[in-house]
Amino acid sequence: MSDITAMTLGELRRALDAGELSSAEITESYLAAIEKNDEKVGGYITVSAEKARAAAKRADALRAEGKAGPLTGIPAAIKDNICTKGLRTTCASKMLGNFVPPYDAHVMEGLNAQAVPVLGKVNMDEFAMGSSTENSAFMTTHNPRSLDRVPGGSSGGSAAVVAAGEAPFALGSDTGGSIRQPAAFCGVVGMKPTYGRVSRYGLVAFASSLDQIGPLTKTVADNALALNSIAGYDRRDATSVDRETPDFTAEIGKGVKGMKIALLKESFAKGVSGEVKSAVMNAAKVYEGLGAEITELSMPSLEYALAAYYVISSAEASSNLARFDGVRYGYRSENYSDITELYLNSRSEGFGAEVKRRIMLGTFALSSGYYDAYYKKALQVRTLVMNDYRSVFDRCDLILAPVAPTVAYKIGEKTSDPLEMYMGDVCTVPVNIGGVPALSMSCGESSEGLPIGMQLIGPAFSETTIYRAGAAFEAAEGAYALERGAF
Amino acid sequence: MTYKGYEMVIGLETHVELKTDTKIFCSCPTAFGAEPNTHVCPVCMGYPGTLPVLNGKVVEYAVKAGLATNCTIARYSKEDRKNYFYPDLPKAYQISQYDLPLCEHGYLDIESEEGAKRIGITRIHIEEDAGKLVHDDSGTLIDCNRCGVPLIEIVSEPDMRSGEEAVAYLRKLRAIILYTGVSDCKMQEGSLRCDVNLSVRKVGEKEFGTRTEMKNLNSFQFILKAIDYEFHRQVDAIERGETIVQETRRFDSVTGKTSAMRSKEDANDYRYFPDPDLPPIIMSEERLRELQSAIPTLPDKRKRDYVERYGLSAYNGELLTSQIETADYFEAAAAKTKHPKLLGNLIISEVFRLLPPEGGDIPIPPESMAKIADMTGDGVINSGTAKKLVGMLWKEDADPVKLVEEQGLGQINDRAALAEVVAAVIAANPKSVADFKKGKLQAAKALIGQAMAKTSGRGNPNIIQELIDAELAEK
Structure with missing residues (x-):
């Protein structure tokens, strides 16, 4: 038996089905890996060993009864902005440092029904605002590929623990690239599904019109398997889409022959490093070799997407985060003499600098007299981007693009300049603005041995096709996470 | 203003x-x-x-x-x-x-x-x-x-x-x-x-x-x-x-x-x-x-109907339609009586008095209320008895027609019998008669009241009034 923590979901499932492994054994292996490595990685805010063991026991019992689902008994790490009943959910914020939700997120219900052991809650940028996980109020997460580098963000914990072999898969959330960019930085596979594909119920909202939960895994096939268990209509989320959920693994192995893959001129604009550019261009060549047709297209509205994103996401955040007022739950300042002071001091002390910056930005953008110039304008850009995606996808099946302008940078390297940090999201935010799905996976390595990510972007509800193309690349070039291994 | x-x-x-x-x-x-x-x-x-x-x-x-x-x-x-x-x-x-x-x-x-x-x-x-x-x-x-x-x-x-x-x-x-x-x-x-x-x-x-x-x-x-x-x-x-x-x-x-x-x-x-x-x-x-088809006929339309079809005053129409329950009730009862205007008055004066201010169910079936209106309009009972019947039926449901028969509540329309009562009342109340002569017109009211009481409230008040007016004019 090979190292359990190096196995894919598919391999773990086969071993469980064959009776070669029990969920208890798998769970213990991962708890041991966390024990051994997380001091260096810093992925977990909370490790829920006892709950995981109990779920593993339940999973083994279910399997014995022949009632196992696809992920039964396979443990997971959960981003700490996804509500877990009875398990502290902090959003990596002092504001929710003591918050234990009395309910599960929709995605957790799906996993719990299959007795997926939850290993713990993983680190992130506070309230998912950031691109390096350096905005966590609690800890620094290190990139397992190079410990002095950031894991990306905001789902940096999710990507790092999968890359480090501290979880076979993880859930993250993606508002402007928060799954895809850390997946690229850590050399794992991350999917931002179509807006409405996965219920947001129980995901602590950052920007409601952009947030989407998705899986981070070692391989493309694993990712499709994990998405199968969390996707689907939920009547508690009015923005979740009521349509049949396909088997996302269905087209894996069918190859890309005849598929039209587009490179967008604007994707390679200023800021994208030479190494990243050539790795993505090389991926295009790989696809060409596999029988796909590569075309070059243009999408002029991409240029405005980043600005629109920061207006829309901050505006929504300013309203979404207003509920954290110290009145009913979460952090309350000890220093107040009336309600206004309670609000002011609780929020001033409870939120970190980046969160406050976005709240102020968003409050400004929605203010009377500025609404039309900022928020309304941003919504117009959004319509433009959506229309542009539609017309681009009239002429191709998928878009191939970089995930981030650079590979993972050093911890502390960009913290002094928020605007530079924002620029790092230029390749990922259009996907959220457009509401379309995109997969992030490795397509090469930098001269320093750091993974370089590519995005496969498709029209709404085309995840199955995206996985097919991702898997074809992986079959030809190998899965980065498997080849590089963990610690 | x-x-x-x-x-x-x-x-x-x-x-x-x-x-x-x-x-x-x-x-x-x-x-x-x-x-x-x-x-x-x-x-x-x-x-x-x-x-x-x-x-x-x-x-x-x-x-x-x-x-x-x-x-x-x-x-x-x-x-x-x-x-x-x-x-x-x-x-x-x-x-x-x-x-x-x-x-x-x-x-x-x-x-x-x-x-x-x-x-x-x-x-x-x-x-x-x-x-x-x-x-x-x-x-x-x-x-x-x-x-x-x-x-x-x-x-x-x-x-x-x-x-x-x-x-x-x-x-x-x-x-x-x-x-x-x-x-x-x-x-x-x-x-x-x-x-x-x-x-x-x-x-x-x-x-x-x-x-x-x-x-x-x-x-x-x-x-x-x-x-x-x-x-x-x-x-x-x-x-x-x-x-x-x-x-x-x-x-x-x-x-x-x-x-x-x-x-x-x-x-x-x-x-x-x-x-x-x-x-x-x-x-x-x-x-x-x-949704449009689920909206009932609204008060203004009903009010117009009551005025045009039943001859109610606009004011009474407004009162009856102020709540849909009473309007529905009135309409159900009005369909079964020859005297809808009288029915309207009866509901406004008696039912509204008995209903609690916050409203509620009217315990008398509309059919019974229609019968009371009919009996009143046809002179079978007088308005005082109608009032009494509403009070009785409010407490306990019964057929008002049978109730009138069984309890002998029918109006006394026999002029000769009422004349005897009136004569006795006049004879027994010389002071009232004298007051009337001195110009106290109120005194006649007291005499009518006495005569009504002597008939246990069953006398036809119009006939009694006529008889008393005639007696007093003779004196």
Whole structure:
């Protein structure tokens, strides 16, 4: 038996089905890996060993009864902005440092029904605002590929623990690239599904019109398997889409022959490093070799997407985060003499600098007299981007693009300049603005041995096709996470 | 109404709680009067990660209210967030509607001093209610039971010119909403709340003056008092050379005065924006037709019918149609009697007297009420007996015709028999007769009363009066 923590979901499932492994054994292996490595990685805010063991026991019992689902008994790490009943959910914020939700997120219900052991809650940028996980109020997460580098963000914990072999898969959330960019930085596979594909119920909202939960895994096939268990209509989320959920693994192995893959001129604009550019261009060549047709297209509205994103996401955040007022739950300042002071001091002390910056930005953008110039304008850009995606996808099946302008940078390297940090999201935010799905996976390595990510972007509800193309690349070039291994 | 050459201009904002079983964005019950914080869940408490899902009934009810007040119904509307911090508002924003309300451009008709008058309705939109703060010695407590109870806000045009018109508008609005069945409109329980916007201007001027908004007016009487006070206050202030400030004022029901709460400068910038958690509300023609067909005949139409078909006075028509229950009851009974006008009077004088002020079921079947009206109209019983029968049947159901037979309640129309009674009464009351002769016309009434009493109330009062008048004329 090979190292359990190096196995894919598919391999773990086969071993469980064959009776070669029990969920208890798998769970213990991962708890041991966390024990051994997380001091260096810093992925977990909370490790829920006892709950995981109990779920593993339940999973083994279910399997014995022949009632196992696809992920039964396979443990997971959960981003700490996804509500877990009875398990502290902090959003990596002092504001929710003591918050234990009395309910599960929709995605957790799906996993719990299959007795997926939850290993713990993983680190992130506070309230998912950031691109390096350096905005966590609690800890620094290190990139397992190079410990002095950031894991990306905001789902940096999710990507790092999968890359480090501290979880076979993880859930993250993606508002402007928060799954895809850390997946690229850590050399794992991350999917931002179509807006409405996965219920947001129980995901602590950052920007409601952009947030989407998705899986981070070692391989493309694993990712499709994990998405199968969390996707689907939920009547508690009015923005979740009521349509049949396909088997996302269905087209894996069918190859890309005849598929039209587009490179967008604007994707390679200023800021994208030479190494990243050539790795993505090389991926295009790989696809060409596999029988796909590569075309070059243009999408002029991409240029405005980043600005629109920061207006829309901050505006929504300013309203979404207003509920954290110290009145009913979460952090309350000890220093107040009336309600206004309670609000002011609780929020001033409870939120970190980046969160406050976005709240102020968003409050400004929605203010009377500025609404039309900022928020309304941003919504117009959004319509433009959506229309542009539609017309681009009239002429191709998928878009191939970089995930981030650079590979993972050093911890502390960009913290002094928020605007530079924002620029790092230029390749990922259009996907959220457009509401379309995109997969992030490795397509090469930098001269320093750091993974370089590519995005496969498709029209709404085309995840199955995206996985097919991702898997074809992986079959030809190998899965980065498997080849590089963990610690 | 004018004062020192000024008139008042009034517009009303009315909040009506919809009587859906569950809240607007979650499945908590809406019932009034539960223990604090028992009708709550993570959604209406604004817990992190929870999401609102619009209760379809709320849209239906609001649209019904809009249709009943002649509004145009939006085929596409949306919900917006109104952002402000207050401890009774768990999400720190209220989900409301800003620029695309469900209903617009409606009206309703009232009776004013100058006759019928049309009051415009600017808009009706849906929103969620906030919680309630309870202040006691230990501090302030929050009851979230009311958080997320569905409301409609009905905004009128500034078309009213007196407190009486404002109250007439509210009464009519209340009656119409009660007819549609979308709210119970109980002012005491806060399911109908009204804010009054009032400004003054010189009679004949076209421009509006600066308005103030008065809140917390939970009875028609308070509304009248507050309007009266505020009208005079504003006129006197202007006459003293002061300027009116746009502000919110609180009415104190004890002193009958209004006082400043907060000025426009302190007002929040609510930063309205479309709620990204909620898709737009699309109203199909088919659904609109269904809702239209579910609206019962409204009070104005019924009132016209009563006047034209049954010969009722407009006033009595207004009384009978003020509540759908009594209107339905009247119509059911009227279909079975030859004397609908008499039936109307009987309901207004007797049934309304027995009904508790908050309304309720009428325990007498409409058929029985029709029989009482028939017997009265046909002279089988007199009006006193009719009154007595209503009282008896209110307590215990029975066939009024049989009751009259069994208990011998039939009217005595026998002139000879009544003449004997009258003669005896005249003989026994020489003082009354003398008083009458001295010009005390009241004395005749006493004699009629005596004669009625002698027949155990069964005598035909018209015949008795004739006989007494004749006897007294002879003396």
